[in-house]
């Protein structure tokens with residue numbers, strides 16, 4: 001239900017509440033007629049809306065940034081006048097264009113409310129009064145973007161003798177049905193609307209000046225100019241005197257617009273308020289603009305009067321243009337509630353709050369970079385820790401490996417050493433013989449295998465015990481080791497038998513060394529306990545390549561030479577015969593008594609000394 005109103009937002013709620021008062025007034029019939037004509041108006045409106053965009057929308061032009069302008073419509077709540085100066089200024093100064101907007105300003109007439117086109121999507125933004133809060137509570141998803149008039153311009157202008165609102169009782173009052181705060185004013189002052197004789201408004205002060213009515217509801221920015229110009233006595237009755245302080249014009253939109261086009265809503269609001277700042281700073285320029293571009297319905301003087309009065313209602317020097325105070329809206333809602341027009345004072349979602357700005361690309365990039373750095377830093381720190389732990393583990397492992405290697409070396413040493421004499425053992429000699437022979441073969445040098453066996457060792461054991469025999473073996477071992485060259489290898493081959501490998505010695509040198517050992521053994525004086533004894537040794541020598549070509553043959557030759565030394569009387573050196581002769585079993589006794597042993601036979605010497 002829409003009733004005739006020049007400045008309404010679309011609310012017909014006052015009708016619901018005050019309808020009976022208006023109906024009972026003399027002009028109520030006219031209002032009723034207007035109501036009945038609504039379908040026709042609606043049809044006309046729909047038709048106008050259908051052709052409107054094509055008629056008035058200017059082709060979207062590229063904005064400064066190269067983006068096409070977004071076309072939006074602002075539904076005004078009345079005809080063009082200074083009341084909408086800010087929007088004209090925003091257009092004129094290019095604020096909308098800079099915001100990427102191609103804005104169309106749609107006028108309203110007596111039958112045109114501003115909320116319906118916005119709710120129906122024919123306009124995206126609108127200018128409305130405080131009754132927006134009523135629509136909101138009826139489920140219309142309207143949102144106030146900004147308050148332009150901090151105080152409502154709605155007043156009563158009465159004939160001079162009407163000095164108080166109570167004086168309106170019984171008087172003819174030309175009342176706009178949408179002037180909610182005036183009804184609230186009456187209510188607050190204890191005047192029931194039925195006590196007044198309402199007549200429909202013709203939106204001029206003519207009837208008041210002509211004395212046809214006693215008071216009119218009016219805008220202080222508008223009709224007051226005509227009344228003053230007429231120079232007749234009049235009284236202004238304002239709801240603010242009763243503590244009713246409604247907002248005047250508000251810029252509004254829908255929840256859907258904010259949801260679908262948050263950036264556009266924000267841009268539109270900001271450009272509009274910028275326009276308002278310009279308009280209030282340059283009222284004369286904007287008045288001329290209105291006259292030139294929009295309407296000559298009001299003269300320049302009237303427009304400037306309007307501007308001045310708006311300055312008073314906006315108080316831009318005190319309140320930032322556009323500021324929305326939730327406390328003020330609560331006050332308005334409470335007044336409506338008092339009037340029985342509002343069930344609750346819930347305002348959730350009604351006041352615009354711009355969405356938190358989306359983080360810029362730079363911010364996102366920085367955030368991603370910071371996150372990546374953190375992750376990378378974490379990974380690096382983890383890897384460093386891991387690396388440190390690995391190093392520790394590696395060091396520990398290396399130490400363990402060294403330990404094991406040392407242990408292995410010790411075990412190997414133990415495996416190839418004879419524990420009694422500290423000499424290499426038979427195993428080592430067997431492993432080494434092949435290598436040494438191969439090397440001698442490769443480098444063409446002679447390799448002598450010397451087998452040395454203590455004579456009558458059993459007697460030593462028998463005489464001095466096993467420990468005494470051991471002591472002899474230890475002394476012999478030391479003697480042989482101490483008298484070896486760097487490349488010689490000496491081992492205890494088993495029992496009282498020793499074996500030596502002597503590379504690179506020619507025969508005379510070999511003779512000399514073998515004799516040296518034999519004599520050294522003979523000269524050895526072994527002390528065991530309180531006793532001292534002497535022994536002799538028999539030595540068999542075989543030489544690669546003279547006596548044998550391979551290890552078994554060489555060993556066999558040396559062994560036979562030793563056997564020959566034993567059987568030849570002991571305490572002597574015997575050289576093997578060349579292989580052919582050896583194979584035939586012939587052995588040459590090369591024994592030569594050493595100088596020390598030359599005086600007596602070794603056997604008799606050994607026997608004589610101890611055993």
Ligand SMILES: Nc1nc2c(ncn2[C@@H]2O[C@H](COP(=O)(O)OP(=O)(O)OP(=O)(O)O)[C@@H](O)[C@H]2O)c(=O)[nH]1
Nearest residue numbers: 454455456457458459461465466467469470495496
């Ligand atoms: N004390 C001691 N005696 C050992 C060891 N190994 C072997 N024997 C002894 O060495 C002796 C070797 O005796 P035989 O093989 O008869 O040789 P022999 O008495 O030296 O006589 P000929 O070699 O013929 O001169 C035996 O009595 C063994 O018990 C050892 O490690 N320590």
